[in-house]
Amino acid sequence: MKPTPHRLVSSLALAALALATAGGCASKAPSAADRDDGRFIVGYSQSNNAEPYRAQTNLQLKHYLKAHPKIKLLPIADAKQNSATQVSQVQQFIQQRVDVLIVSPTEPAPLTAAVQQACQVRIPVIILDRTVNTDCHTAFIGGDNYEIGKKAGEAAVKELPDGGDVVELRGLLSNQPQIDRNKGFNDAIKANSKIKVIEAREAKWLKEAAVPIMQQWLSRHKKIDLVYAHNDPMALGAYLAARAQNRQGQLKIIGIDGLAIPDGGIRAVQQGQLATTFVYPTGAKEAVDTLAAIQQGKQVGKKQTLGTTQVTKENAKQLYQQYDMSGKAN
Template sequence: MAQRRALATVFALALTLSAACGTTSENSGQNPQPGAAGGDACAGPDGTYTIGMSQANVAEPYRERMDDDIRTAAAKVPQFTVEFADAQQDNAKQVADVENFLTKQIDLLIISPNEATPLTSVVAKAYNKGIPVIVLDRKVDGDAYTTWIGADNVEIGRTAGKYVAEQLLPNGGKVGELRGLAGSTPAKERGDGFREGIRGTNIDIVTSSDGDWLREKGQAQADAMFTANPDIEVVYAHNDPMAEGAYLAAKAAGKEKSLKFIGIDGLPIPSGGLKAVEQGRLSATLIYPTAGNEAVETAKQLLIDCEEVPREQTLTTELITIDNAATVYDEANS
């Protein structure tokens, strides 16, 4: 591994790459950037590779599922060994986790950042060392990474807003918002998109609180929200666990039948959003792919196939209501 890294440095200084290396589409026709494609790290199908996966936390079911999807997909690639680190929603710990991976001289980094700005520098450090970096779900600042894989959170928020405006509150009304972690890009984008979706309607977001993506905090924030704003009719939560927490808070107050709840994630597991919609606790959710399978496939393209990959890979989403929840769940588990 160390010998391959040393050779990579020599090649980078000489600004020469083999024909198989390629560049990202964004850098096509320019001098290759460090970590821009898998060429320097790629030893082909005869190589063996250690991948470091830095997860923001595993307290969220979505992130636990992301790790499981990466683990399952990587098990099908005999050249891959994946090491996982849990940052526990702690930016400093996640920085240290990535630094530890660099000390171990990993061949590729996958990271789902806790927050964007605090993780930008260490991600750039890995990238500038010539290590391909795959950023999942949440973003970092700037463009010092190989590829980002995730869904369009603005569009997800916009779809949620339109659903509330057209189906839940067609005559207008009051919404309480449970946001994700303030410094994470999906929280801002899902909030911005929702506001676009309800623009021009008589819907008011009367309060917004940070639930940090967690069910327990979402429940506590919703409880306070209902006390301060008893006229709330819909809770828009930035993920399903917070939406379920809001439902529990409403149930404890005897208000669950008079309120509607919408979340995001739509995990196809018994405790996930698909079942919550099917069972009537949530009015809707939106599928938010974990990108675990796509991350491993991209790692294979970079390390084994020596192929270029796009700078961004946007995954599709889907609105889930009572009309399609059972079908989508069954298809996901077939």
């Protein structure tokens, strides 16, 4: 019987873990001092460079690393939202014996054994943004997605004091941020029993996936009062679909990410395309600070939870200026 993709990923990861364990915990990746040039080598496997949030994370990471010339970031590996690819990337970085590994997991379960493999050979691992199903890592850096989802739900309650019909564009269903953002939102809207989620569907974090889904919903429902999208690209996909039917003025749209880029959520709030969004910090600065601490042999925070800020028309200009990296990261 041909193995399913999930079983294949798990088998690959578990086989790699068995090989690493057979080598024993005594083996260790070389430290910066073991290298001729003294550089501290970092490998980073990114979930999907095509997502604006992740592209911005990469940009910011490179910017903040400029202050640490002895920390060398290898070319960022793009998993393209494929867990099997990402497992292979992590294994390759382990074989290269990098000093530190950064992983932004596509899905938690398939990446767990690969992260444990790095842990077994004593390569420090920074988990950025999305969790894995093991504590065998050096640091987790990311936002509180349940809290952000809850704040989005509270915003929906304010937008719909008399109740209304809501549609929800969800991220990849196996992603923990999607699970938490969904739960937080739905818990918060219980404050108003007249608010009903009438449609919810996976759009995989992608604008191009959100547009046709929203088109279908608009065709099915004469009245949609609010769209809750788990990130800004999906929120903007919903806006484009509504605008094409001249219904953008009939509904409110809430997103998450709040990137300070021309086609990001902060500008969209300024321009009235979104009612509000929430800044979801990339964690790039904290990741670089953690890398520097590891390089210097210092203790680092095991769990570093990042805060959020709601973006409104009143504070959007100031937040854009605060988070804008366009003149800093080149």
